[in-house]
Amino acid sequence: MQTTYTITELSREFDVTPRAIRFYEDQGLLSPAREGRRRVYSRRDRVRLKLILRGKRLGFQLSETRALFELYDSDHGETGQMQYFLEKIHERRELLEQQRRDIEAVLGELDVAERSVREALRVKGLAPTPA
Amino acid sequence: MQTTYTITELSREFDVTPRAIRFYEDQGLLSPAREGRRRVYSRRDRVRLKLILRGKRLGFQLSETRALFELYDSDHGETGQMQYFLEKIHERRELLEQQRRDIEAVLGELDVAERSVREALRVKGLAPTPA
DNA sequence: CGGGTAGTTTACGTTTACGTAAAGAGAAAG
DNA sequence: CTTTCTCTTTACGTAAACGTAAACTACCCG
Helix, strand or coil, rough: CEEEECHHHHHHCCCCCCCHHHHHCCCCCCCCCCEECEEEEEHHHHHHHHHHHHHHCCCCCCCHHHHHHHHHCCCCCCCCHHHHHHHHHHHHHHHHHHHHHHHHHHHHHHHHHHHHHHHHHHHHCCCCCCC | CEEEEHHHHHHHHCCCCCHHHHHHHHCCCCCCECCCCCCEEEEEHHHHHHHHHHHHHCCCCCHHHHHHHHHHHHHHHHHHHHHHHHHHHHHHHHHHHHHHHHHHHHHHCCCCCCCHHHHHHHHHHHHCCCC
């Protein structure tokens, strides 16, 4: 199992530019080791990159993702920190559930639209219905 | 049932600034009627605004939402148009389903994180577990 | 008639998330 | 040694989605 990665390996695997990856580092989301000047990414870095990209797909700003990372890394012994973390989790959960409802709604509408278009095509006698 | 709306009514109902609503018009997403210089929004405009905002929550760019509107409005008799529409629907569906998977994953992780934090708090004897 | 309250246009400013170009370092290949 | 990659830093540029300020209009209130 591979244990370190170069920037181009990661950029190819996740289909992002090296520029983007360096930018995430600039913003404090990644902190790869160095071999001389070259960046060397660990498996932890790779996981983080995956999380960053998933966050992006869900509309998280980089600063939000960074904040979540910091919470994860922060002192888990501090009761105050944990309460704060629970609040953040709660907020995120509500946003995501709203988003899920939005998705269900749009998928439903796409169904309706698709059916109506297919019906229209069928009526035209072109009948490519089972596609 | 109300049949027309002012810009401030809509901005309050959907919690967006009038500036944003005018911007959507600039970008060709809304085309309210006018009474003199004043904008008068119909129920159709209101529905569109709702769709715009839902699109935003899902990470659609305004230009993408506009493109979908144009498809909806376009000549439904044109077979080519309909095929194109079906393709767009398919693309959108795949993106949305990816997004749904992302959401499920994050919600699952939030569950794990929340449980572990609650457990940590319980162990500390502070036991606010049933919150 | 002097204010408020909404609304309008015009235009420049701002943030986020990179793109892109320039210039150089280091290692391998011919 | 020169070429060729890959990677690096530095820095300016850019698109999207508004924010914000200025200056104006129109109407209602007392």
